[in-house]
């Protein structure tokens with residue numbers, strides 16, 4: 350099947366396109382700057398929507414995956430940065446809607462990125478898709494993002510929302526940053542370390558997206574997190590043991606708040622113990638349920 354991937358140039362997008370191709374699907378990446386990336390998939394720009402070649406490709410059944418969005422934890426959340434975070438999600442959906450209106454037909458299924466930030470700070474209680482929304486900025490942003498998606502005028506399309514946890518991959522995100530700290534002998538938990546880190550291995554992330562595309566009964570929100578979330582302290586100790594490096598350096602919360610402000614508070618110092626209840630109900634089988642195995646696979650596997 351043809352799968353149109355918005356944000357396919359990103360961390361999850363590139364891995365997903367690779368996986369889709371390996372499984373005999375055809376990824377078509379739509380990017381703001383398609384020529385910027387040296388990746389071997391069909392890449393087009395948002396302005397190519399009406400072109401005959403695309404019209405032909407979308408005349409059969411196709412899927413859409415939207416993974417666009419400026420990095421949440423890349424920078425301090427100034428007023429300006431918050432606007433970028435909001436526009437790159439909500440306004441991008443409007444752009445995607447215009448793009449799809451020019452296609453010969455609606456997609457069969459549309460998988461939309463969201464995040465477990467939706468749940469806010471939930472301490473150590475179990476959280477699933479029925480749990481309430483949080484009450485911080487990230488919860489507000491993810492809720493607005495999901496609402497904008499639900500309101501898109503795609504009457505015949507099956508809509509799926511993926512609330513993704515912390516994606517573990519060596520290619521970017523949190524893991525390479527932590528490795529730098531461990532290699533400099535300042536590895537350890539951020540803050541007190543009791544906050545939950547609901548993670549998912551990149552391989553399971555892309556497999557789960559494909560599972561939800563292929564499962565014609567899947568609709569609504571799904572948590573994309575491994576079934577066994579761990580505390581930040583547990584994660585730091587596991588990483589230290591695998592790398593054979595000390596994990597005793599605790600980065601104090603006040604320092605993180607000083608450096609990164611509200612962003613540190615909401616993304617590093619608090620968390621939620623998120624469980625993939627609906628994915629399990631839809632018979633998704635994880636490869637990596639244990640954080641130790643996931644990290645060993647990423648860090649010790651010969652590439």
Ligand SMILES: NC(=O)c1ccc[n+]([C@@H]2O[C@H](COP(=O)([O-])OP(=O)(O)OC[C@H]3O[C@@H](n4cnc5c(N)ncnc54)[C@H](OP(=O)(O)O)[C@@H]3O)[C@@H](O)[C@H]2O)c1
Nearest residue numbers: 356358359360361380381416417418419437462464513516
């Ligand atoms: N990685 C994680 O751990 C994680 C966890 C939870 C949720 N998510 C969500 O999942 C989605 C994909 O994550 P990712 O880590 O793959 O993201 P990413 O690599 O940071 O970026 C994804 C894509 O978004 C587009 N983009 C970036 N900045 C933008 C801006 N200012 N305006 C419009 N588009 C912009 C880019 O596509 P083009 O430049 O090609 O247009 C980029 O390739 C994101 O929405 C993210 O919030 C990720």
